[in-house]
Amino acid sequence: MNIREVSVKRQAVPLKKPFKTALRxxxxxxSIIVKISCDNGLTGWGEAPASTVITGDSLGSIEAAINDAxxxxxxxxxxxxxxxxxxxxxxxxxxxxxxxxxxxMALYDLLAQQLGLPLYQLLGGYRSEIExxxxxxxxSPEEMxxxxxxxxxxxxxxxxxxxxxxxIRRDIERxxxxxxxxxxxxxxxxxxxQGWEAxxxxxxxxxxxxxxLAIELVEQPVKAHDLTGLKMVTDAVSTPIMADESVFTxxxxxxxxxRRAADMINIKLMKAGGIxxxxxxxxxxxxxxxxxxxxxxxxxxxxxxxAAHFAASKRNITRxxxxxxxxxxxxxxxxxxxxxxxxxxxxxTPGLGVTQVLDTVAG
Numbered sequence: 001m002n003i004r005e006v007s008v009k010r011q012a013v014p015l016k017k018p019f020k021t022a023l024r025x026x027x028x029x030x031s032i033i034v035k036i037s038c039d040n041g042l043t044g045w046g047e048a049p050a051s052t053v054i055t056g057d058s059l060g061s062i063e064a065a066i067n068d069a070x071x072x073x074x075x076x077x078x079x080x081x082x083x084x085x086x087x088x089x090x091x092x093x094x095x096x097x098x099x100x101x102x103x104x105m106a107l108y109d110l111l112a113q114q115l116g117l118p119l120y121q122l123l124g125g126y127r128s129e130i131e132x133x134x135x136x137x138x139x140s141p142e143e144m145x146x147x148x149x150x151x152x153x154x155x156x157x158x159x160x161x162x163x164x165x166x167x168i169r170r171d172i173e174r175x176x177x178x179x180x181x182x183x184x185x186x187x188x189x190x191x192x193x194q195g196w197e198a199x200x201x202x203x204x205x206x207x208x209x210x211x212x213l214a215i216e217l218v219e220q221p222v223k224a225h226d227l228t229g230l231k232m233v234t235d236a237v238s239t240p241i242m243a244d245e246s247v248f249t250x251x252x253x254x255x256x257x258x259r260r261a262a263d264m265i266n267i268k269l270m271k272a273g274g275i276x277x278x279x280x281x282x283x284x285x286x287x288x289x290x291x292x293x294x295x296x297x298x299x300x301x302x303x304x305x306x307a308a309h310f311a312a313s314k315r316n317i318t319r320x321x322x323x324x325x326x327x328x329x330x331x332x333x334x335x336x337x338x339x340x341x342x343x344x345x346x347x348x349t350p351g352l353g354v355t356q357v358l359d360t361v362a363g
Contacts, residue, residue, distance in 0.1 A: 001079045001114055005037040006071040006103070008063055011047070011300065011360050013328045019298055020137040022164035022195035023053045029298045029328055032062045032099075033357050036106040038079065042113050045354045046105030047303035048098040048270065054245065054297070055270055057098035065099035074103070079110055086276045097248060097273040104274020105306040105352070113351035119306075120346050123279070123313035128346045130312050132322040133158035133189065138165045141177035148178045148186075155341040158187040160321060164195020164221075168204045172211075179213050191219040194245055198222050198229030205237040219266060220244040231261035242266055242293065249273075250280040257288035266293045267317075269303070275310050286316040293319035301325040304344075305336035305352050312346050320344070332358040 012030045019026040034046040050059045073092040077085050085107060089100055112119040120128070134156040136147050148159055161178060163171040171192075179188065196204065201221040208215055217240040222229040224245035234241040243262035247253045248271040256262050265285050272278040278294075285292050294311035296304055304322050311317045322344060325331060335355040338345045347353030 002039045003074050003077050004039045007035045008066050009033050010059060013300060013330055013360050015327050016329055021162045022193040026298045030059055031299055032059060032102060034102040034106050038110060042110050044106035044109035045302055045357060046102035047299055048102035049297040049299040051297045055098050062099045065093050065096040069093035070103055082111060098270045100273035101269045104276055108275050109351040116350050118346060118348055119309040119352055120312040125313060126315050127312050130320045130344050131342050132320050132344060133160045134323045135160045138162040141174045144174050145177040145181040149181050152182050152186055161188060161190050163190050164192035168196060168200050172204060175213050184214060187216050189216045192221045194220055194223045196221045198232045201233045202236045205239050209238055215239050217242050227259060227261045231259055234262055240264060250277060250284055253281040253284045257284055257290055264291050266295045268295045269307050270297050278310055282314055282316055291318045292316055293321060295321035296324050298324050301331055301333040301336050302354055302357055305354060308337045308344055332360045
């Protein structure tokens, strides 16, 4: 089961509506698709979206990292010695987590296919279906309220509200408007994407608590590097705080856990460099009594399928943010995870269950 070829191609799919956060606005989902072929005839698939303001990875850097650094280290290696394969993947280049993640997905796809198991069963098999939230982009309170009502009408029971783009008082107005429009049967979680300072985050979260807005959690309220500020917020409020951009690596997860700087951790394959390291992050979190969410970037159903297999496999992963494919105007992926409203169903076919990824041109 030797690796014979590693190839890449670009994918671009327009969104139905611009996706806006404190860090960026996305109108087209651009990513690199990876295809790995073995000499036994099996093919594995992976995806890496470009998210320069989060991971630092662009389409060009992902392509270059795979073609110039990763591919030469992997060609000819046997996946029956996958410990060595993953070691070579992560030693091939410093950083570049999205490039590593795309290759990692394809490698795990191949391993599970060789064993004849769906990937989530190989990784742990805890559940075969999961429920995603739906993200409300940061806009005016009125527009966000209308969007929230629309998603609830479509059947979503958990809304992830983007905040942190401008004045924090405006953010509170946004949450008040949404809560007024959707009522209290809908779970609301916030994602500030590093948009607040620690002291203002504490004031705002306490005010939301006093207003009875029933916020489930607040994700990454402060800058990624500011673990002192993150811990300050975590210690000062009753609402659970989740680390996202503060945790890319297992070492960072261990530091957040050691300092108890957050109550939860959001694992993303594009930050971790793929499933291999994401498994370690989840184990560290679990040993410290910290539950995890698995999130995603703006990517197609290919990347989400890999993330969903990982997320479904583990008991400690309790929350899921997999709405990105529902935001796209088209679906280029054949096979893989199946959506039915807010539910995602894992395929019972070996590997990721992806059979083909069609060529796309955004427009």
